[in-house]
Amino acid sequence: MITTKRNYIFDFDSTLTRVEALDVLAEITLQNNPNKEKIIQEIIDITNLGIDGEISFTESLEKRIKLLNANQSDLANLVSALKKQVSASIERNKEFFKDFADDIYVISCGFKEFIDPIVAAYNIPSDRVFANTFEFANDGKIIGFDANNPLSQHNGKIKCLKDMDLEGEIQVIGDGYSDYVTRKSGVAHKFFAYTENISRVKTTENADHIAPNLDEFLYVNKLPRNISYPKNRIKILLLENVHPDAFTKLSTDGFSVETVSRSLSEDELIEKIKDVHVLGIRSKTNVTQKVVDAADKLMVVSAFCIGTKQIDLEACKEKGIVVFNAPYSNTRSVVELAIGEIIMLMRSVFQRSTEIHNGQWNKTADGSREVRGKKLGIVGYGNIGKQLSILAEGLGMDVYYYDVEDTLALGNATKVSKLEDLLAISDVVTLHIDDNAANKNFIGETEISQMKDGAYLVNLSRGFVVDIKALAAALKSGKLAGAAVDVYPEEPAKNGEFLTELKGLPNVILTPHVGGSTEEAQRDIADFVPSKIMAYINSGNTVDAVNFPNIRLPRQIKSHRFLHIHKNVPGIMAKINKILAKYDLNISGQYLSTDPKVGYVITDLDKEYNKEVIDKLRKVEGTIKFRVLY
Ligand SMILES: NC(=O)C1=CN([C@@H]2O[C@H](COP(=O)(O)OP(=O)(O)OC[C@H]3O[C@@H](n4cnc5c(N)ncnc54)[C@H](O)[C@@H]3O)[C@@H](O)[C@H]2O)C=CC1
Numbered sequence: 333m334i335t336t337k338r339n340y341i342f343d344f345d346s347t348l349t350r351v352e353a354l355d356v357l358a359e360i361t362l363q364n365n366p367n368k369e370k371i372i373q374e375i376i377d378i379t380n381l382g383i384d385g386e387i388s389f390t391e392s393l394e395k396r397i398k399l400l401n402a403n404q405s406d407l408a409n410l411v412s413a414l415k416k417q418v419s420a421s422i423e424r425n426k427e428f429f430k431d432f433a434d435d436i437y438v439i440s441c442g443f444k445e446f447i448d449p450i451v452a453a454y455n456i457p458s459d460r461v462f463a464n465t466f467e468f469a470n471d472g473k474i475i476g477f478d479a480n481n482p483l484s485q486h487n488g489k490i491k492c493l494k495d496m497d498l499e500g501e502i503q504v505i506g507d508g509y510s511d512y513v514t515r516k517s518g519v520a521h522k523f524f525a526y527t528e529n530i531s532r533v534k535t536t537e538n539a540d541h542i543a544p545n546l547d548e549f550l551y552v553n554k555l556p557r558n559i560s561y562p563k564n565r566i567k568i569l570l571l572e573n574v575h576p577d578a579f580t581k582l583s584t585d586g587f588s589v590e591t592v593s594r595s596l597s598e599d600e601l602i603e604k605i606k607d608v609h610v611l612g613i614r615s616k617t618n619v620t621q622k623v624v625d626a627a628d629k630l631m632v633v634s635a636f637c638i639g640t641k642q643i644d645l646e647a648c649k650e651k652g653i654v655v656f657n658a659p660y661s662n663t664r665s666v667v668e669l670a671i672g673e674i675i676m677l678m679r680s681v682f683q684r685s686t687e688i689h690n691g692q693w694n695k696t697a698d699g700s701r702e703v704r705g706k707k708l709g710i711v712g713y714g715n716i717g718k719q720l721s722i723l724a725e726g727l728g729m730d731v732y733y734y735d736v737e738d739t740l741a742l743g744n745a746t747k748v749s750k751l752e753d754l755l756a757i758s759d760v761v762t763l764h765i766d767d768n769a770a771n772k773n774f775i776g777e778t779e780i781s782q783m784k785d786g787a788y789l790v791n792l793s794r795g796f797v798v799d800i801k802a803l804a805a806a807l808k809s810g811k812l813a814g815a816a817v818d819v820y821p822e823e824p825a826k827n828g829e830f831l832t833e834l835k836g837l838p839n840v841i842l843t844p845h846v847g848g849s850t851e852e853a854q855r856d857i858a859d860f861v862p863s864k865i866m867a868y869i870n871s872g873n874t875v876d877a878v879n880f881p882n883i884r885l886p887r888q889i890k891s892h893r894f895l896h897i898h899k900n901v902p903g904i905m906a907k908i909n910k911i912l913a914k915y916d917l918n919i920s921g922q923y924l925s926t927d928p929k930v931g932y933v934i935t936d937l938d939k940e941y942n943k944e945v946i947d948k949l950r951k952v953e954g955t956i957k958f959r960v961l962y
Pocket residue numbers: 638639659662663666711712713714715716717734735736737739764765766767768771774792793794818819845846847848849
């Protein structure tokens with residue numbers, strides 16, 4: 333008869349727990365020892381040599397026990413420290429250990445004295461824990477171990493498993509040499525390299541499968557689990573040198589994250605996007621219709637910046653791809669640069685500085701003016717424009733602004749209803765309109781001619797907003813006294829050579845699109861955007877999405893959640909609800925939000941359901957994307 337019985341053999345140190353227990357014990361016993369750091373490093377080195385199979389395990393154990401200088405009384409502290417160090421995915425799948433208790437064993441080269449109390453909480457009784465035992469002196473000092481136990485010897489797990497003589501398939505889950513040799517020797521049928529806490533090359537090379545966490549192991553084995561789809565299977569691609577905090581945050585949450593320091597061309601992106609679930613970009617990468625067409629797995633595009641016009645938002649929406657950005661994280665950085673540049677321009681600081689760099693002393697007050705009492709004309713009174721308005725007033729400037737929207741004036745700022753009027757009165761004009769394509773050449777020859785003679789122009793918005801030729805001509809003719817430009821009609825995909833018609837003109841400050849490039853802004857973006865990505869992927873929240881119906885969902889507690897994105901056509905909700913009713917589902921909450929093109933409905937169910945319903949919902953005409961979370 334063919335048996336379907338399967339046995340799951342777990343390693344303890346660095347698999348069930350995040351740490352090596354003897355390293356933790358060393359921290360405890362050596363806390364007052366002046367040579368603590370040195371001894372701990374020695375212990376870690378010996379542990380690793382043993383795990384990698386470089387020295388015999390017995391030798392590694394003997395050496396470590398001597399260095400540890402531990403006592404029985406230290407073990408209680410060790411156990412309470414280890415309780416707090418159970419691997420995250422083990423902890424969240426506690427039910428697996430309960431439901432499959434009859435199939436689970438721990439085989440470890442560690443010690444029962446600390447393993448038993450930790451795994452007892454996971455329904456693994458002492459008689460299913462195979463491990464070493466300490467030898468104590470009369471005063472409780474740990475002086476050795478039971479040398480007859482096969483687990484204190486080289487390849488002990490192989491012998492142990494042979495002696496156990498288990499019926500059925502044997503799967504070993506562990507992080508080191510002693511685990512994978514069970515598979516090599518043939519005593520285990522499958523070896524899962526468990527890399528949640530540590531990933532060793534030799535271990536992963538010798539694995540049938542790499543499991544970055546227990547979710548993956550359960551998924552591969554089609555076992556019940558706490559997370560419907562292991563996060564390590566969700567691929568995130570971050571382009572354009574996104575701050576490393578984003579990588580850390582997303583990989584710590586379990587996603588597989590790849591980073592590329594530059595932007596990708598359309599062709600490169602089309603190739604790369606095929607197996608990407610979440611794309612992170614900044615202002616240089618264009619997510620076009622063609623890219624979207626090639627992106628069959630894509631669920632999210634996230635702009636790690638303010639502007640989103642580089643993304644075809646409609647194409648994304650129609651494919652059920654949610655787009656997020658960071659609307660406020662770099663606002664302050666842009667404002668501070670604008671303020672600095674306004675002062676630098678009005679004092680001709682860059683010109684004076686360049687002269688000295690060229691060996692020339694030119695002390696003069698000509699063309700050097702205070703900003704106090706001067707008129708600042710802000711074009712685009714949005715988040716940046718408004719904050720600039722406040723700071724400029726703090727410096728004593730008279731602020732005027734022009735915006736197509738009817739926005740409220742802050743402080744003493746004066747709204748001007750015509751651009752022409754604003755240009756005519758301003759000593760400095762600063763542009764902060766959005767990246768809408770309609771703003772192309774917004775400031776051209778005509779607009780410049782409407783500006784005061786000797787005025788200054790600052791552009792920190794988008795390059796295409798200003799006609800660069802007209803600006804260069806106005807600077808050369810002396811119509812304008814200076815300009816600060818951070819953005820250009822064509823910007824390179826990566827750092828390197830760059831040429832502009834403004835090159836070499838006096839009193840022109842040129843910066844390479846760094847308005848938002850401060851450590852503070854980038855760090856804040858790397859916190860803000862990943863939390864939006866995680867909120868959507870992990871629970872379906874679309875709050876702050878720029879192209880999608882926004883839904884703030886309650887926390888999902890012990891329930892199944894269906895996320896259904898569909899075309900907003902008449903009758904579709906009725907069809908969805910008809911299916912839900914037919915399968916007699918116990919619905920604990922339903923949330924719907926629509927816009928003219930798409931509908932997003934979330935259904936929470938509080939008990940098990942017939943899985944056929946998933947297929948039926950997927951097949952509802954007009955469905956764009958459907959996924960299940962539990
Ligand atoms: N240089 C850099 O590194 C950075 C540049 N930016 C640019 O700054 C722009 C503004 O950012 P926020 O203030 O956060 O955007 P926002 O959307 O809050 O404000 C833009 C304002 O411009 C107004 N506007 C748009 N077109 C207009 C027009 N033709 N005439 C008059 N008003 C118009 C809008 O009504 C809105 O009030 C972004 O769209 C982006 O292009 C943003 C961050 C960094």
